[in-house]
Amino acid sequence: MNDFRIQLRVTWVETxxxxxxxFTNYFRYFERAEEEFYNKLGLDFLSLSKYNVWxxxxxxxxxxxxxxxxxxxxxVSLRIDKIREKSIHYGFTINNLTTGKKSAEGYVxxxxxxxx
Amino acid sequence: MNDFRIQLRVTWVETxxxxxxxFTNYFRYFERAEEEFYNKLGLDFLSLSKYNVWxxxxxxxxxxxxxxxxxxxxxVSLRIDKIREKSIHYGFTINNLTTGKKSAEGYVxxxxxxxx
Amino acid sequence: MNDFRIQLRVTWVETxxxxxxxFTNYFRYFERAEEEFYNKLGLDFLSLSKYNVWxxxxxxxxxxxxxxxxxxxxxVSLRIDKIREKSIHYGFTINNLTTGKKSAEGYVxxxxxxxx
Amino acid sequence: MNDFRIQLRVTWVETxxxxxxxFTNYFRYFERAEEEFYNKLGLDFLSLSKYNVWxxxxxxxxxxxxxxxxxxxxxVSLRIDKIREKSIHYGFTINNLTTGKKSAEGYVxxxxxxxx
Numbered sequence: 275m276n277d278f279r280i281q282l283r284v285t286w287v288e289t290x291x292x293x294x295x296x297f298t299n300y301f302r303y304f305e306r307a308e309e310e311f312y313n314k315l316g317l318d319f320l321s322l323s324k325y326n327v328w329x330x331x332x333x334x335x336x337x338x339x340x341x342x343x344x345x346x347x348x349x350v351s352l353r354i355d356k357i358r359e360k361s362i363h364y365g366f367t368i369n370n371l372t373t374g375k376k377s378a379e380g381y382v383x384x385x386x387x388x389x390x
Numbered sequence: 391m392n393d394f395r396i397q398l399r400v401t402w403v404e405t406x407x408x409x410x411x412x413f414t415n416y417f418r419y420f421e422r423a424e425e426e427f428y429n430k431l432g433l434d435f436l437s438l439s440k441y442n443v444w445x446x447x448x449x450x451x452x453x454x455x456x457x458x459x460x461x462x463x464x465x466v467s468l469r470i471d472k473i474r475e476k477s478i479h480y481g482f483t484i485n486n487l488t489t490g491k492k493s494a495e496g497y498v499x500x501x502x503x504x505x506x
Numbered sequence: 507m508n509d510f511r512i513q514l515r516v517t518w519v520e521t522x523x524x525x526x527x528x529f530t531n532y533f534r535y536f537e538r539a540e541e542e543f544y545n546k547l548g549l550d551f552l553s554l555s556k557y558n559v560w561x562x563x564x565x566x567x568x569x570x571x572x573x574x575x576x577x578x579x580x581x582v583s584l585r586i587d588k589i590r591e592k593s594i595h596y597g598f599t600i601n602n603l604t605t606g607k608k609s610a611e612g613y614v615x616x617x618x619x620x621x622x
Numbered sequence: 623m624n625d626f627r628i629q630l631r632v633t634w635v636e637t638x639x640x641x642x643x644x645f646t647n648y649f650r651y652f653e654r655a656e657e658e659f660y661n662k663l664g665l666d667f668l669s670l671s672k673y674n675v676w677x678x679x680x681x682x683x684x685x686x687x688x689x690x691x692x693x694x695x696x697x698v699s700l701r702i703d704k705i706r707e708k709s710i711h712y713g714f715t716i717n718n719l720t721t722g723k724k725s726a727e728g729y730v731x732x733x734x735x736x737x738x
Contacts, residue, residue: 291405297679331645413563521639
C-alpha cells in the first residue's frame with residue numbers, strides 16, 4: 275500500500291510559549307490522518323462502533339526532529355505497518371512543507387475491543 | 391452563597407506563541423471550578439447522568455482583562471447567579487495571584503437535558 | 507463584505523464524554539476561520555507581529571444551538587461586524603452540514619496591541 | 623532518588639466520545655508532573671529560559687494499560703532515568719487511584735537547547 279497523506283496548517287492554539295507546536299499535538303496530527311484514512315475508505319470510528327467495535331490505543335511513540343511553527347503547512351503520512359488478528363500498527367511521518375524538513379516520525383498501536 | 395474558589399497553576403500546554411494563556415483555556419478554567427464545586431457537594435456530572443440528566447452549555451462569555459502566563463498561580467471563583475427550573479447561570483472571575491491583577495470574568499449558562 | 511467561510515470536519519479529540527464537541531472547541535473553530543481569513547488576505551498573525559502588532563482577544567461569546575458530533579462536516583462563517591481604530595469585532599456562525607442545523611453563533615473582539 | 627508524585631483529577635474536557643481520557647492527554651499529565659517537579663526544586667521552565675536554555679522534547683512514548691474516566695483521581699509518578707550532558711530521560715507511571723489499576727507508563731526525552 276502507498277502511504278496515505280493529508281495536509282494541515284498549524285493553528286495558533288497548537289503552539290506553546292516556545293512558539294513551536296506543543297509536542298502532544300503531533301499525536302493529534304497522527305490521529306487526524308487516521309480519521310481521514312477511514313473516511314477515505316468509507317468507514318469511520320462511529321460506523322465501527324455500530325458493530326460494537328472500538329479501537330483503543332495501546333501504545334504511542336514519537337520522535338521530534340524539527341519544530342513546526344504557527345501557520346506552517348505540514349503533511350502527515352500514514353502507513354499500515356502491521357495488521358494482526360486484533361491489532362493494527364500505524365506508522366506516521368510528518369514533513370514540514372514550509373521549511374522543507376522532516377519534522378517527526380512515530381507510531382501508534384490500536385486494538386479492536388468490544389464496547390462494554 | 392459565598393463564592394466557591396479553586397486555585398490552579400498555568401501549565402505550559404495552555405500557553406500559545408504570544409506566551410500567554412490561549413483565550414479558550416479560560417473557559418476550561420471555568421469548567422474546572424464547576425467540576426470541583428460539584429465534587430464538593432458530593433455530586434458529579436456522572437452521578438447526574440445516572441438520573442439521565444445532563445447539563446449542556448447553551449451560552450458562554452468571557453472578558454479578558456489581563457493575561458496569564460506560564461506557571462502563574464490563578465484563582466477561579468464560581469458563583470450561582472440564577473437558577474431557573476431548567477437552567478443554571480454561573481458567574482466566574484479569574485484572579486491572577488502571581489500578578490495581583492484580575493485576569494478575566496465571564497459566565498456560562500447550562501440547561502438540564504434528558505440524555506437521549 | 508460577504509461572509510468568509512471554511513469547512514472543517516469534527517475530530518475525535520474535540521469530542522467529550524457526552525459524545526458531542528466540547529463547548530470550548532467552538533471558539534477554536536472561530537479562530538481557525540480567522541486564521542484562514544488572514545491567510546486569504548495574504549496576512550497572518552506572524553506577519554502582523556513583524557510590525558510589533560498583536561491582536562489579543564478582549565471578549566468572546568458563544569450561543570450553542572445544536573450539538574456537533576464526531577466526523578460531522580461543519581461550516582464556519584466569519585464576518586467583520588465593526589472595525590474601530592484599535593479594535594475589531596468578528597461575528598461567527600457555525601452550521602452543521604451533516605445535520606442541516608445551525609449549531610452555534612458568537613463573536614470575538616480583538617484589539618491591536620504593541621508587543622512589549 | 624525517590625519518585626516524584628502528583629495527584630490530578632480527570633476533567634471533562636480531557637475525555638472523548640469513548641468516555642475515556644483521550645490518549646494524547648496522558649502526555650499532558652506527564653508534563654504536568656515535570657512542571658511541578660521543577661517548581662518543587664525552585665526552578666521553572668521560564669527561569670531556565672533566563673539563561674537562554676530551553677528543554678525541547680526529542681522523544682515521547684506511552685503504553686496504555688487501563689483507561690481513566692471523568693473525575694477519576696490519578697497519580698502521576700516521575701523519575702529521572704538518565705541524565706547525560708545535554709539530555710534528560712524521564713520515566714512516568716500513571717496509577718488510577720479510583721480503580722486501583724495502573725493506567726499507563728511512558729517516557730520522555732528532552733534536550734538542553736539554546737534559544738535562538
